[in-house]
Amino acid sequence: MKLSFSLIARFLKDYFITHYYPEKPVAPLLLAYFVTFRCNLQCAYCIREENLDAASYPEVNTEQAVRILKLVQKGAPSIAFSGGEPLLRDDIVELLRIARSSGFKPISLFTNALLLPQKEEVLKFVDFLQISLDTLDEAKQDKIFGLNKSGLAKEIKTIIEFYAGQQIKKDFRINLNAVITPQTIDDIPPLYEYARDIGVRLTVCPQLKAGHPIPALIDNRKYRSLVNRMLTWKQNDPTLMDTVQFLNHIKTFEPFNCYPYLTPRIYPNGELIAPCPSIQKVRLNLLNFNSWDEAFQQAIKNEGTVFHCAASCFLPCYLETSTLLNNLPQTFREFTRLSLGNSNVKIRQHA
Ligand code: SF4
Numbered sequence: 001m002k003l004s005f006s007l008i009a010r011f012l013k014d015y016f017i018t019h020y021y022p023e024k025p026v027a028p029l030l031l032a033y034f035v036t037f038r039c040n041l042q043c044a045y046c047i048r049e050e051n052l053d054a055a056s057y058p059e060v061n062t063e064q065a066v067r068i069l070k071l072v073q074k075g076a077p078s079i080a081f082s083g084g085e086p087l088l089r090d091d092i093v094e095l096l097r098i099a100r101s102s103g104f105k106p107i108s109l110f111t112n113a114l115l116l117p118q119k120e121e122v123l124k125f126v127d128f129l130q131i132s133l134d135t136l137d138e139a140k141q142d143k144i145f146g147l148n149k150s151g152l153a154k155e156i157k158t159i160i161e162f163y164a165g166q167q168i169k170k171d172f173r174i175n176l177n178a179v180i181t182p183q184t185i186d187d188i189p190p191l192y193e194y195a196r197d198i199g200v201r202l203t204v205c206p207q208l209k210a211g212h213p214i215p216a217l218i219d220n221r222k223y224r225s226l227v228n229r230m231l232t233w234k235q236n237d238p239t240l241m242d243t244v245q246f247l248n249h250i251k252t253f254e255p256f257n258c259y260p261y262l263t264p265r266i267y268p269n270g271e272l273i274a275p276c277p278s279i280q281k282v283r284l285n286l287l288n289f290n291s292w293d294e295a296f297q298q299a300i301k302n303e304g305t306v307f308h309c310a311a312s313c314f315l316p317c318y319l320e321t322s323t324l325l326n327n328l329p330q331t332f333r334e335f336t337r338l339s340l341g342n343s344n345v346k347i348r349q350h351a
């Protein structure tokens, strides 16, 4: 079971609050901990292009990162380690081990996978490994990686295929993350077939700039018809992981009710960003606090209990979690699929 009962219980509480007591604050479901903004790639669409660079956000050391993890364990039932490339941190195994012993479930790790063979021990402590891959066209993918180097996409695919075969044995699940750009629209269906064939799952995100879809995707008929096609995939098998609600919103880019406090973000220097990265009204360094409640209350103080967003960006971790609160039966169908991991997807076994 990849979802915890405490996560489901908290989701139900949030559903109740948002539908019956909308002026009360929601409780966070997922902490997004960006442990570094360093990366060994330079993808064209990367958020680090938007001033989230390693120099502006120096990393806390191991002892401080452990303090942060222990402080935030009361904040949310689940955690995602992100970056930059988290595997570049020498202490990433230790941080994941602390997260596991602190009771976070599920634990996700976002990575480009290049360092996975050297840091394989991380697999002991993760439930979901989110690996970036946008296209099976290796030349095109190498170009997206931005290093002017060939062979990287091939190397990453080999790593993905090897670890796809380790999922049952090591009890974790792989999700491929694809950014849909105007140039990769035609590449998503083959990527979906590939994911299905090797027994991993796929999530997608339209290319964004400062949280908003790039103009070339808005009113793009080819893009819309791709999203319509993805909605039909949802009826066939569990390979595509994004929710129906999420897909409907990224098809038309209709505004949605956002609850940014469902997914608080922590940056490499220990800052809690509130309410979200698009509207950074509050930046609080968690190392200056003795408890999560103290920090969180301080973060939401200036906004009152509910944050009303006028910006309506489409950052996936806010859109996906917020829209989960719209339709309870549909959300439980998605939870069931997630809890089952890939057990109903054919998983190729490696020795
Ligand atoms: S792998 Fe991720 S963090 Fe690294 S450059 Fe690409 S998008 Fe940015």
Ligand code: SF4
Residues within 6 Å of the ligand: 211, 258, 259, 260, 275, 276, 277, 278, 279, 309, 310, 311, 312, 313, 314, 315, 318
């Ligand atoms: S829609 Fe975007 S800008 Fe508005 S609160 Fe949510 S994450 Fe922030």
